[in-house]
Amino acid sequence: MKLNSKIPSGPIEKKWEEHKFELKLVNPANKRKYSVIVVGTGLAGASASASLAELGYKVKTFCFQDSPRRAHSIAAQGGINAAKNYKNDGDSVYRLFYDTIKGGDFRAREANVYRLAEVSVNIIDQCVAQGVPFAREYGGYLSNRSFGGALVSRTFYARGQTGQQLLLGAYSALSRQIGLGAVEMYPRTEMLDLVVVDGHAKGIVTRNLVTGKIEAHAADAVVLATGGYGNVFFLSTNAMGCNVTATYRAYKKGALFGNPCFTQIHPTCIPVSGDYQSKLTLMSESLRNDGRIWVPKKKGDTRPPHEIPEDERDYYLERKYPSYGNLAPRDISSRSAKEVCDEGRGVGPGGLGVYLDFSDAIKRLGEDVIRDRYGNLFDMYQRITNENPYKVPMRIYPAVHYTMGGLWVDYNLMSNLPGLHVIGEANFSDHGANRLGASALMQGLADGYFILPYTIGDYFANSGGKKVSTDHPEFKKALEDAETRTKKFLSINGKRTVDSFHKELGKIMWDYCGMARNKAGLQIALKRIPEIRAEFWENVKVLGSNEEVNVSLEKAGRVADFLEFAELMCIDALNREESCGGHFRTEYQTEDGEAKRNDEKFCYVSAWQYNGEGKKPTEIKEELVFENVKLTQRSYK
Amino acid sequence: MAEMLHLKLKVWRQKNANDKGHFEEIDAPNISVHASFLEMLDIVNERLEQEGKEPIAFDHDCREGICGMCSMVINGRPHGHLAGTTTCQLHMHNFQSGDTIVIEPWRAKAFPVLKDLMVDRSAFDYIMQAGGFISVNTGGAPDANAIPIPKVKADLAMDAAACIGCGACVAACKNASAMLFVAAKVSQFALLPQGQVERKERVKKMLAAMDEAGFGNCTNQYECEAACPKEISVGFIARMNKEYLNAVTSSD
Numbered sequence: 001m002k003l004n005s006k007i008p009s010g011p012i013e014k015k016w017e018e019h020k021f022e023l024k025l026v027n028p029a030n031k032r033k034y035s036v037i038v039v040g041t042g043l044a045g046a047s048a049s050a051s052l053a054e055l056g057y058k059v060k061t062f063c064f065q066d067s068p069r070r071a072h073s074i075a076a077q078g079g080i081n082a083a084k085n086y087k088n089d090g091d092s093v094y095r096l097f098y099d100t101i102k103g104g105d106f107r108a109r110e111a112n113v114y115r116l117a118e119v120s121v122n123i124i125d126q127c128v129a130q131g132v133p134f135a136r137e138y139g140g141y142l143s144n145r146s147f148g149g150a151l152v153s154r155t156f157y158a159r160g161q162t163g164q165q166l167l168l169g170a171y172s173a174l175s176r177q178i179g180l181g182a183v184e185m186y187p188r189t190e191m192l193d194l195v196v197v198d199g200h201a202k203g204i205v206t207r208n209l210v211t212g213k214i215e216a217h218a219a220d221a222v223v224l225a226t227g228g229y230g231n232v233f234f235l236s237t238n239a240m241g242c243n244v245t246a247t248y249r250a251y252k253k254g255a256l257f258g259n260p261c262f263t264q265i266h267p268t269c270i271p272v273s274g275d276y277q278s279k280l281t282l283m284s285e286s287l288r289n290d291g292r293i294w295v296p297k298k299k300g301d302t303r304p305p306h307e308i309p310e311d312e313r314d315y316y317l318e319r320k321y322p323s324y325g326n327l328a329p330r331d332i333s334s335r336s337a338k339e340v341c342d343e344g345r346g347v348g349p350g351g352l353g354v355y356l357d358f359s360d361a362i363k364r365l366g367e368d369v370i371r372d373r374y375g376n377l378f379d380m381y382q383r384i385t386n387e388n389p390y391k392v393p394m395r396i397y398p399a400v401h402y403t404m405g406g407l408w409v410d411y412n413l414m415s416n417l418p419g420l421h422v423i424g425e426a427n428f429s430d431h432g433a434n435r436l437g438a439s440a441l442m443q444g445l446a447d448g449y450f451i452l453p454y455t456i457g458d459y460f461a462n463s464g465g466k467k468v469s470t471d472h473p474e475f476k477k478a479l480e481d482a483e484t485r486t487k488k489f490l491s492i493n494g495k496r497t498v499d500s501f502h503k504e505l506g507k508i509m510w511d512y513c514g515m516a517r518n519k520a521g522l523q524i525a526l527k528r529i530p531e532i533r534a535e536f537w538e539n540v541k542v543l544g545s546n547e548e549v550n551v552s553l554e555k556a557g558r559v560a561d562f563l564e565f566a567e568l569m570c571i572d573a574l575n576r577e578e579s580c581g582g583h584f585r586t587e588y589q590t591e592d593g594e595a596k597r598n599d600e601k602f603c604y605v606s607a608w609q610y611n612g613e614g615k616k617p618t619e620i621k622e623e624l625v626f627e628n629v630k631l632t633q634r635s636y637k
Numbered sequence: 638m639a640e641m642l643h644l645k646l647k648v649w650r651q652k653n654a655n656d657k658g659h660f661e662e663i664d665a666p667n668i669s670v671h672a673s674f675l676e677m678l679d680i681v682n683e684r685l686e687q688e689g690k691e692p693i694a695f696d697h698d699c700r701e702g703i704c705g706m707c708s709m710v711i712n713g714r715p716h717g718h719l720a721g722t723t724t725c726q727l728h729m730h731n732f733q734s735g736d737t738i739v740i741e742p743w744r745a746k747a748f749p750v751l752k753d754l755m756v757d758r759s760a761f762d763y764i765m766q767a768g769g770f771i772s773v774n775t776g777g778a779p780d781a782n783a784i785p786i787p788k789v790k791a792d793l794a795m796d797a798a799a800c801i802g803c804g805a806c807v808a809a810c811k812n813a814s815a816m817l818f819v820a821a822k823v824s825q826f827a828l829l830p831q832g833q834v835e836r837k838e839r840v841k842k843m844l845a846a847m848d849e850a851g852f853g854n855c856t857n858q859y860e861c862e863a864a865c866p867k868e869i870s871v872g873f874i875a876r877m878n879k880e881y882l883n884a885v886t887s888s889d
Contacts, residue, residue: 051775066696067762069802070704086782122778129778131771131831133795140785158795164703165798172770179766187759210751239698273671276680279700349671383722386670386730449775497686499679543686548653549694549752552686 003256003607003622006410007111012628013093016115019411020454024461031056034460035219037204039191039246041068041174043167043441044424045225047448050173053182055453060217061174061183062206064190064241064554069171072227072239073444076163077284079145079155080441082120087144091152093117098629099150100439104404104432105581105597106631107259107605109624111411112429119450120442124156126449130169134158155438160284160376166441170448190554192482194222194250194420195474201250201420202468205478207486209554212546214482216470220463221419221456224250225448228403228425230263232562232569233514234506236400237269237282243558244565247407247426251568255407255415256607256620258428260565261573262404264435264582265515267333269399270384271353275503280399281384283377285437288326290361290370291394293317293333295354299344305355305393316340320593331434331582331595334398338515341397348395357393398515402440404431404582405572408607408622412455413447416607418463421456423447428605433581486546489556494539498555501536505529505559505566513570518586522574526567533563568608568617575619578602590633599631642668642734646681648693649741651750654757658750660739670730674717675700675707677729695754702726702866705801708808709754710741715805715864723803723866743804745813747851758804760850761818767846768839769822771831784830794828797821799867806861806869812853817861819843820877821869827880837884844881 008019026034035058038049046068049061063071083096096117101108124142128134134156135143144153158165177183188209195203195216203218229244230236251257268287269280294315296308316336318325328336337354340346347353362370367390371378378389385395406428407415413429414421424444431439469475508528512521536559544550579588579595580602588596605622644665651658663685668677675697682692698706707724711717717727732738740754748756798821806817823840826832832839855874862871 047775054774065698065704065706066758067802069762069765070698070706072699072704075699075701075703084781122776124781125778126773126775128781128784129771129773129831131794131826131829133791133798133825133829134781135795136786136788136791138788140787140791141782158798161703161799164801165795168798172765173773173775175762175765176770176772178762185762187762210757237701239704240700241698274669276669276672276676278673278676278679281701380726383719383726384673384728386728453775497683499683541686543689543691549755551692551694 001416001609001620003408003416003620004410005109005622006412007109008411012110012114015111016118023454023458026457026460028056032058034058034221035060036221036223036456037217037219038062038223038225039204040071040225040227040424040426041171042071042073042225042227042424043163043170043444044426044448045071045223046167046170046174047445048223048225048423048452049183050170050177051449051453052456053177059177059183060186060219062186062189062191062204064188064209066188068174068185068187069168071167072242073167073441074164075239076441077160077282079157079162079438080123080166080445081154081438082124082156082442083117083154084121084124086142087153089152091154095152096120096154100430100436101432101629102634103434103436105434105595105634106432106599106603106626106629107262107580107624108430108432110626110628115451116430116443116446119446122450123442123445127166127169130172132158132165132169134165150436163441166445170445191226191246192249192557193478194253195478196253196417197468197472197474198466200418200463200466203470203475205482207482210549212548212550214479214486216475216479218468218470218475220467221421221459223421223423223452223456224407224426225423226426228406229565230400230403232506232566233400233509234502235272235277235280235510237266237280240279243561245558245561247422248561248565250407250415250417250420251608252610253417254610255417255420256609257405257568258408258605258607259405259433259572260569260608261513261576261583262433262581263400264402264404265331265334265398266401267330267337267398268356268396270381271348271395271397273349281380282399282401283381283394283396285330287356287374287377287394290373291326291356291358292360293326293354293356295340295345295347297345301345305347305357314340314345331584335515335584337398353395353397355393356396358389359393362390400514402435404428404433404435408605412458413452414455414459419459421452423452433583485557486553489540489542489553490546492538492540492542494541496539497541498552498559501532501540502555502559502562504532505563508532509566509569513573516584516586517573519574522570525570526574529563529567529570536560536563571617572606572608575606576602594634597633603631640670642670642729642732642736644668644732644734645737647737647739648753650693650753653752654749668729672729673700673725674711674727674729675725693754694752697725700725703801705803708743708756708758708803708805710743710808712739715743715808716866721866721868723801743808745807745852747813747815748804748807760852761802761804761815763850764815764819764843764846765822768835768842771826772835786830790828794825797825797828797869797873800869801867803866805864805866807852809860809864810853811858811860812856814855814861815847815850815852816855816874816877817865817869817871819847820873823877823880824873827876836880840877840880840884
């Protein structure tokens with residue numbers, strides 16, 4: 001298979017403009033003849049559903065939560081980038097483009113990233129018009145702050161709840177279309193499979209999570225906006241329900257999966273406190289402005305922190321990265337924390353934590369100043385840990401946060417399966433090997449509001465509009481498959497719970513395909529994963545029946561897919577013999593421990609093709625061409 | 638403080654919407670004080686499943702206090718006794734060994750129980766669909782800085798917009814009123830210049846939808862504010878009443 005990314009020719013700043021003109025249009029009166037299925041109601045899915053319905057398409061939207069407003073975009077704290085240059089500090093579309101492509105360690109497409117930067121300015125306008133209460137200055141104009149990596153102030157925010165406010169904006173636009181009858185909304189409905197007819201995505205199979213009813217839905221196009229797969233690690237900052245099923249099922253039906261090994265580990269999260277832990281809570285990275293990170297010099301030092309004298313502490317980031325110190329970038333900080341803990345110098349329960357100490361800052365600035373800057377975060381920390389961070393240093397540890405990989409899409413956000421569009425975190429396209437802060441919200445809304453509504457029409461206008469109904473044999477087969485699978489889960493009646501398998505898988509992934517990876521470890525994982533999967537299918541216990549609310553059954557379906565997907569991640573990580581962004585192979589590092597890219601051999605996207613159960617997937621390469629930026633080695637010293 | 642708690646749970650079990658439902662007593666030994674309330678239920682569920690008993694169904698998702706999905710009445714109080722806290726952010730160090738904890742679903746006519754602690758809150762979506770938006774299509778919005786908004790008003794709008802739509806206000810109210818939820822949305826838009834055009838229509842439509850969905854009315858006891866995990870002020874209810882009065886008594 002040869003991949004066609006459909007990147008338009010011409011100078012980068014003209015590509016999108018000219019492409020929009022080249023795209024075929026659907027007559028306004030004909031739009032109602034086309035139906036679209038949108039799965040997921042986060043920033044990407046909600047904004048796409050609303051925008052497509054406004055254009056006149058018939059939209060059916062699905063989410064597994066009880067309301068579209070709950071999707072996990074809601075949890076994003078920091079902000080959203082936009083090249084508005086309201087601060088007059090030298091920002092521009094080109095600068096946002098450059099920062100993003102460099103932040104991704106040169107593993108993303110130039111054209112996509114440039115377009116993202118270009119439409120970023122429209123997003124802010126749209127959100128303000130919807131009534132999103134962004135932070136403002138006393139003069140009434142919008143306020144900005146700076147964010148990790150950038151030298152300009154371009155991040156718009158709504159207190160520490162930017163994701164919530166943006167999602168509620170998109171949800172209100174979606175609600176309006178539901179009220180008008182233009183969107184048919186299916187909450188508490190989970191996608192179980194994709195239906196492909198004559199090579200085109202024509203529908204999905206779903207399960208109603210209240211009644212258990214398994215149903216088929218046909219449409220002229222399918223849009224997946226189902227988020228990332230961070231929960232393959234069991235513990236992550238993702239919501240409990242986040243899963244890979246929709247994108248993995250599409251992969252099994254022929255869609256290519258791009259760069260699955262690119263995952264982002266966030267350095268400042270509250271550490272795991274016990275084996276009952278269900279998720280990890282992020283603490284804003286801004287804390288590292290005033291907190292100093294350290295561990296004891298001695299291994300297994302169990303003294304309380306205040307009893308450890310200054311000369312027996314190792315402020316390892318300040319020691320190793322004297323110029324950046326505690327503000328070293330995310331991937332470096334995360335890996336360094338893991339290193340000291342692996343050496344046996346970690347603190348807290350299980351030795352998996354490092355101190356983030358504010359005592360110097362409190363001495364220097366006073367408790368009131370610290371409270372003013374970080375009060376809400378300190379409160380949250382105290383609520384969870386029952387420790388007072390004004391008196392005792394915080395304990396932090398890295399956690400899985402975001403997945404840059406996802407289904408492969410072309411410039412039109414369409415996968416290699418015609419009709420299947422993939423937007424937001426679910427696709428692979430814009431963040432390369434590492435995502436910069438405040439860029440995920442930008443991408444979700446760019447895709448949903450300003451890109452897909454243009455490009456999907458081109459598919460309809462070109463595809464000739466062959467209509468398929470759910471009577472088609474492919475739908476019948478997909479329905480049967482879903483029913484058989486459900487019955488299988490309920491009939492195994494083994495001894496272990498679904499969660500116990502998920503936790504076991506998560507530990508393997510964290511140990512061997514987490515912050516640092518190497519050949520030997522990945523080979524262990526590739527041996528263990530099929531064993532766990534085999535045991536799962538023989539020994540999992542799923543109680544209850546299909547025809548009711550059955551949480552274990554829901555989880556069983558998701559974990560079964562994680563158990564297959566995990567293998568693909570490890571295959572990709574093993575295959576990519578270089579370090580870049582979040583993908584750190586210990587064999588490939590510079591003398592001072594930085595990620596060492598191999599642009600000669602790996603300046604491409606790995607798009608994986610499914611070849612059937614038990615068969616190795618085929619790697620299809622999309623070479624990345626850089627016409628505008630120069631590939632450089634990132635250095636933080 | 639002891640690291641492990643031994644608790645007695647009295648949990649509402651209800652097979653489906655038609656079942657009458659009952660309390661079930663569940664012994665819960667060895668619960669770490671570091672676990673969250675929902676993790677405590679995860680542990681209990683894991684044990685129930687091992688014994689071949691069906692786990693307790695409850696809604697939850699983000700587990701960081703923002704999605705609004707978790708919803709249970711703990712010892713008679715929605716989201717438990719800690720002020721400004723969702724159930725998922727309530728940790729077990731707030732309980733003592735030997736405690737009996739009574740866990741119930743939201744109870745309101747407009748929120749029928751689906752199973753155990755899980756209720757159907759689609760009535761909130763229905764209210765939003767009636768008018769909880771500014772009618773602006775994608776594209777064509779003016780520059781974001783074209784209309785300055787006084788910081789005080791923008792901040793107040795944000796106070797209202799912080800609502801997570803969990804429904805604790807309804808569960809706390811003896812009338813099962815949704816006034817605080819509706820007032821938060823009405824106030825957010827009424828405070829912003831972008832919301833002015835539809836200001837009167839919006840409040841009328843949203844309140845009509847609220848009545849239609851089967852929520853009760855407000856008798857000013859402020860239980861809603863006390864239960865709200867985001868501490869949304871009842872001052873917004875007064876603001877909404879003013880909005881409504883203005884909408885029905887004045888003409889344009």
